[in-house]
Amino acid sequence: MSSTPHHLAEEFPEYVVQMRYLRETDGHFHRICSEYEEVNHEIHKAETDIEPCDDARMVNLRKRRLALKDEIYGMLTRVEPVVEDSDV
Template identity: 80%
Template sequence: MSNTPHHLAEEFPEYAVQMRHLRERDGHFHRICSDYEDVNHQIHKAETNIEPCDDIRMEEMRKRRLALKDEIYGMLTRAEPAAEKLGE
């Protein structure tokens, strides 16, 4: 069992600028990133036995984290052309 945190900045380092921009401007993106961070923190606490949980709960949390990560990635890749203009 891995107890390595999966922070968004580490998961998507190439999208750091886009993430910052979208978090500031898109309420939905900000909310799903916050949800991701919350469930990720819960998983990390369970994996390190700070707040252990059963296997079913762990699986549910991991599925939720993956679904949020997929949604975040989708929003980042759709926003990519607009974010490139930020660097201009």
């Protein structure tokens, strides 16, 4: 069983700037990212036996995390790329 956290910045490193921008400007994106983090944390606690759960709950949590991740990815790929200001 894997106990590696699936943080969004690690899952989508090429979209870190877009994620930060959308979290600040899009309430729905902010909510689904927050829910993803909560579900991901629950999975991590179960996988590391901090708060074990039964197999059915684990399957449901993983399905929910995947659905949220798919929705997040869809939103990231539809938005225009955000360029960070650089100190030149």
